[in-house]
Amino acid sequence: MLRFVARRVFWGLVTLLIVVSLAFFAVNLFLPYDFAVGLGFRPRAIETIRQQLGLDRPLVVQWLDYMSHFVRGDLGFTYEGSRVLSQVWSHLPTTVGIFAVGGIFAYLLGEWLGRLVAWSRHRHLASTANVGSVLLFTAFPPFLVFLLGYFGGQRLLDLRSSLGLDRNPGGYPPGLLHLLAFGLLVALVSGLLVRAWARKREYAALRVGSVPVAVAGFLVGIWLLGVWGDGVDWLLWRNGVVAAAALLLIAFGEMMLVMSAGVSEEMAEDYVFTARAKAIPNSRIRDRHVAPNAVLPAISRLVTSMPYLIAGLVIIEYSTGASGLGLLFFRSIETGNVPVILGILAVIGVIGIVMRIVLDIVQAVIDPRLREEVRA
């Protein structure tokens, strides 16, 4: 197993170097704008600036220089003179937050609904759900953002202030009543979730245990509000919510399609027939037998559509004005700031590689056949 992981990481690094090289040549081919030309200096001044930035050297030399710095974890300097890495680093949290919140909720929702829809062999339900999720997946993100903002924006703010979560610059704790209301809400939701989960898994003890969980949820809710006031504030920050919701809807469409396709594929297998013959309850066959088999191919197909989702994120951030990597990317294209564009592409590559490696390892742990395949 360790050898498998080591091999996977090694080849991942090789792929990363190829990605960065491809990005380097693509950027330099398609964006030959120099920063100086963009500013409209005179030819003599442009020559000087090009020399100072090292842009007059042959492309191969520039590439070798860039790669040697990249290997040491240095993404170079922006044309304005600050470090690319620190700029990328300061924009990363917003993007990762939006991507994580939207992606995780989309995954959970899509997995659950896709499973239900495919299983309920109701003809019209399945086709309606499929068409709906295709429309969500291909929805034009700026329009989606606009709709969410138009119909949800002010209402979200109202909800927020009714929860007592207004931005309070003095850092005073919110009113006691609001604290209680928020805590109770968290308690209710967590209690209900645990109860539903316990009922599905037939854990009798946990069904009773949902009461202490609810109490714990209550306490955690209050603690969250008090200690992580800023964090909660950020989470309920309007642009962030709209951006995450837009990404959620798009990713949800894809996840639901993939999952329902996977489940309906698995439903034709013989083991389902056997399980039915053994009089195992329907919901148990669905959740314990079919769903785990359908999830893995679904996830690996989701990885394929990751580039599409990343591009969607660029435009979502542009439309909401959330200052993440996407907005930085677009601004850098506008000004022709090549090092920043390269840095962002490299960071996307790194994130993609890490996700792929983790996914491969998880799959290999679950399915030993894959391990053999890779070794062969």
Next chain:
Amino acid sequence: MIELAYEHEITGWTDTRRRARHSKMVIAGLVLLGAFTVLAFAHPVLSATVWSDRPDIYRPVTGHDPRISHPSGPTIAHPLGTDPLGRDVLSLMTYGLRPSFIVAVASAVGAAVAGLVAGTSAAFFRGRYDRVMTHLSDAFMLLPPPLVFLLASKRGLMGPLELGLLYGLLFGLGPAAIVVRSRALAVMEKPFIDAARSAGGGSRWIITHHVVPHVIAHLAVVALAAVVGALVTQGFVEFLGIGEYRYGLGNLVYNAFQYQFILDTDVPWSALLAGSLGISLLASSFYMISAGLRAAGDPRLSRRRV
């Protein structure tokens, strides 16, 4: 050559066609695509007949109707209303479908050719070449084609055709090549390849007569998936205003937003919906055809249901 197709034998193509006809997704996608094709061809027809007496009102980019205030809702003169600049939305939308169709066709062709060449050659020649190609495909998967598309359109030198081909090429070397390669590898294991080899078939014969026919259905599915991404990305480019032209569907959406804020008018719903639904529905028609064909071509999804 002796034809060995018996009367009751169901060959692969007939079977697939029969499944496709039963697949609601494929039918819905084809109907949508047909509707958009009619719309795209409607523009020259309409401007030659109905709109011919008042061309300055219905001209796609510079037209303006001075008689009413803008943006306006649907009327008989303007079936989809006018946008905040006073241009007829139906005319703009049907005209704006042209670059979309060019990008769709170009990206499908680009993805199909690049995927076929890269995937089958990697599966056929194996060895070191295969390993290099696999890593290259992985790299292309991680370098999102939409972002390169954005980069390339900034230069303003590439029209829809070049951009579509570029997207197709990047997608074809990435995801399409991976799918085709895995299918082709499965075909290469089949005994009939050995039979063809021992019968004296050269590598060219085997690739064109045995490998390609087996992967072509999967190739079509991936190529259609490339179109979905290309169309939505093209919408981004038009929306961001970094493309070569200013009459796409994305421009329609952008103008509707922009001039609503500047002129402080009502939300121009007809222009917004026409633009964004145009992009979304055209892309989803390709997605439906692709997803439906994938399901229809999968023998495991036969009608045997327990």
